[in-house]
Each structure stands twice: as C-alpha cells, then as structure tokens.
Amino acid sequence: MSSILTNASAMTALQTLAQTNKNLATTQNRISTGLRVTEASDNVAYWSIATGMRTQNSVLAAVQDGLGLGKAIVDTAYTALDKSIKIAQDIQAKYVAKETSGTDEDIIEAEIANLKAQIVQIAQSATFQGVNLLKANAEAQKVVTGFDAGGDTPGITTMEVAVYDLEAALTQATTSGTVGGAIDAMKAAAAALGSSKTRITTQTEYTKDLVDALNRGIGTLVDADMNAESARLAALQVQQQLGIQGLSIANTNSQNILSLFRN
Incomplete structure (x- = not known):
C-alpha cells in the first residue's frame, strides 16, 4: 500500500542510516583517541x-x-x-x-x-x-x-x-x-x-x-586495535553511502504517488 502519511521504507532506511552514523562516530573516536574504552559507559568492567x-x-x-x-x-x-x-x-x-x-x-x-x-x-x-x-x-x-x-x-x-x-x-x-x-x-x-x-x-x-x-x-x-578499527571505518563509510542512497530511493516513492494524479 502506498501512503502519503507513512513511508515505511524511508523510516527503515533512516533508522539504518542513523545506526550506521552512530557506529561510524564510535569508530572515529576510537581511531582519534587510540582507545576502545574511554569511559565507563563503553565497558563498565574494563x-x-x-x-x-x-x-x-x-x-x-x-x-x-x-x-x-x-x-x-x-x-x-x-x-x-x-x-x-x-x-x-x-x-x-x-x-x-x-x-x-x-x-x-x-x-x-x-x-x-x-x-x-x-x-x-x-x-x-x-x-x-x-x-x-x-x-x-x-x-x-x-x-x-x-x-x-x-x-x-x-x-x-x-x-x-x-x-x-x-x-x-x-x-x-x-x-x-x-x-x-x-x-x-x-x-x-x-x-x-x-x-x-x-x-x-x-x-x-x-x-x-x-x-x-x-x-x-x-x-x-x-586500547583500540587500529588495524580492526581501520577496516571497520572503511566498511562503515560504504554503509553510510549506501544508506544515504537507500533513503533517497525510499523518498522517491512519495514522488511517484503524484504521477497517479496527473492527466
């Protein structure tokens, strides 16, 4: 079902992109500090x-x-x-x-x-x-x-x-x-x-x-494993780009609805 009030695909794509951005920020912080545990919220025990x-x-x-x-x-x-x-x-x-x-x-x-x-x-x-x-x-x-x-x-x-x-x-x-x-x-x-x-x-x-x-x-x-974090950064950057593209595609569904009302 197509709806102008709810775009489920866009919502899913946005959630995925938000999580990717969060993971990307975590990885970038590890690379910049050299630490994977900088505060208690990262890992209380460690x-x-x-x-x-x-x-x-x-x-x-x-x-x-x-x-x-x-x-x-x-x-x-x-x-x-x-x-x-x-x-x-x-x-x-x-x-x-x-x-x-x-x-x-x-x-x-x-x-x-x-x-x-x-x-x-x-x-x-x-x-x-x-x-x-x-x-x-x-x-x-x-x-x-x-x-x-x-x-x-x-x-x-x-x-x-x-x-x-x-x-x-x-x-x-x-x-x-x-x-x-x-x-x-x-x-x-x-x-x-x-x-x-x-x-x-x-x-x-x-x-x-x-x-x-x-x-x-x-x-x-x-300490952060810089080799692993470097590989993770590259993967997350690709995921971010794909997420942006996926969100863009999902948003075009609303534009397609307009075509139904054109003569």
Missing part, C-alpha cells in the same frame, strides 16, 4: 579495572621517585666510603714506611695528616639533598624500598640505613695495626651500604617491570 590499574601506576611512579632518591643517597655515601678506603690503605702504607729505618718521619707524618684531612673532606662532602650518612653526628636515614599492595594497609615500604662516622674513622689510628682495624670497620660499613644499594637497585628494576606489566594490562583492556 573501565573499572583499568582505572584501578592506573591508580596503582600513579603510586608506583611515586615509589620510583622515592627509590631513586634513596639510591642516590646510598650511592653517594658508598662512593665516598670506597674512595676513603683506598686512601686509608695509603695511610697504612705510610705508617709501614714510617717504621722503616732511614725514612723522614716528619715528611711521612705530614703526608699522613694530609691524607686523613682528605678523608674528612670526603666525609663532609658526601651529601645528597642535604643527607649525609658519613658525617659526624649524622642520623640514620629511612629510604624507600618498594610498595606493599597486600594486606589491610597497603603502602610504601622503607628500610633504615645506618650511618658511619667517617670523619672520626682514623682520628685515633696512629700505627699500621690500628689503621688496619679502621679499614676493616670501613669495609664493613661499605659492605652494608653496598647491600642496601643492591636491594634498592633490584627493587627499582622490579618496580619498572611492574609498571610496564600494568601498562600492558591496561592496553589489553582499553
């Missing part, structure tokens, strides 16, 4: 999971900053202590030379005093962001070691790094034997710092890997 993972990534970014600061503090102290041990070994050699007959004790004593002053200077300059683990009266420092996401109270984990009074390390050392004892203490302190340094480095690498894993997980959930 959006919620991705949002939680992004929050965890933000926390881990802060942890990475804390690890970097802690590593720099420990590394500064370790480097200074390592250099001081080498100088202390030179001091020990000087004391051995001093005990050898025929040497100028005054010259050697002056050299030893100069070397000890170097160690004191190293201790005083081994500072990073105002923190010095080798200076006299320094306080033990807490440094970030990671993030504990489990348990009832997730949060940043820390460890305490002990200080070593490098300024006073060789103050009382006046013989090769006493210097040897000071060197042993310096080595023990360096070993402790080295262990802390290794722990922080390991945790830094793990945190970076964890961030990468979370980013991959987020991408799996919300």
Whole structure:
C-alpha cells in the first residue's frame, strides 16, 4: 500500500542510516583517541579495572621517585666510603714506611695528616639533598624500598640505613695495626651500604617491570586495535553511502504517488 502519511521504507532506511552514523562516530573516536574504552559507559568492567590499574601506576611512579632518591643517597655515601678506603690503605702504607729505618718521619707524618684531612673532606662532602650518612653526628636515614599492595594497609615500604662516622674513622689510628682495624670497620660499613644499594637497585628494576606489566594490562583492556578499527571505518563509510542512497530511493516513492494524479 502506498501512503502519503507513512513511508515505511524511508523510516527503515533512516533508522539504518542513523545506526550506521552512530557506529561510524564510535569508530572515529576510537581511531582519534587510540582507545576502545574511554569511559565507563563503553565497558563498565574494563573501565573499572583499568582505572584501578592506573591508580596503582600513579603510586608506583611515586615509589620510583622515592627509590631513586634513596639510591642516590646510598650511592653517594658508598662512593665516598670506597674512595676513603683506598686512601686509608695509603695511610697504612705510610705508617709501614714510617717504621722503616732511614725514612723522614716528619715528611711521612705530614703526608699522613694530609691524607686523613682528605678523608674528612670526603666525609663532609658526601651529601645528597642535604643527607649525609658519613658525617659526624649524622642520623640514620629511612629510604624507600618498594610498595606493599597486600594486606589491610597497603603502602610504601622503607628500610633504615645506618650511618658511619667517617670523619672520626682514623682520628685515633696512629700505627699500621690500628689503621688496619679502621679499614676493616670501613669495609664493613661499605659492605652494608653496598647491600642496601643492591636491594634498592633490584627493587627499582622490579618496580619498572611492574609498571610496564600494568601498562600492558591496561592496553589489553582499553586500547583500540587500529588495524580492526581501520577496516571497520572503511566498511562503515560504504554503509553510510549506501544508506544515504537507500533513503533517497525510499523518498522517491512519495514522488511517484503524484504521477497517479496527473492527466
């Protein structure tokens, strides 16, 4: 039946075209943003999971900053202590030379005093962001070691790094034997710092890997497949063109009715 009030074909064609335009807009948005889930209405479950993972990534970014600061503090102290041990070994050699007959004790004593002053200077300059683990009266420092996401109270984990009074390390050392004892203490302190340094480095690498894993997980959930979206865009553009043509054809039915009333 032909009617001038209702054009069923045109209505169907219009609905089809409207749906095609809606799908086309969705695909174009995915291509422009690179995401197939940009808000909760796109996919509630995936959006919620991705949002939680992004929050965890933000926390881990802060942890990475804390690890970097802690590593720099420990590394500064370790480097200074390592250099001081080498100088202390030179001091020990000087004391051995001093005990050898025929040497100028005054010259050697002056050299030893100069070397000890170097160690004191190293201790005083081994500072990073105002923190010095080798200076006299320094306080033990807490440094970030990671993030504990489990348990009832997730949060940043820390460890305490002990200080070593490098300024006073060789103050009382006046013989090769006493210097040897000071060197042993310096080595023990360096070993402790080295262990802390290794722990922080390991945790830094793990945190970076964890961030990468979370980013991959987020991408799996919300990233658009650009190859698929490109193919879908081409198909929808063809559907849009055909829909427009179909609507145009349906609208000509009303014009055909006029021909029935012409002489």
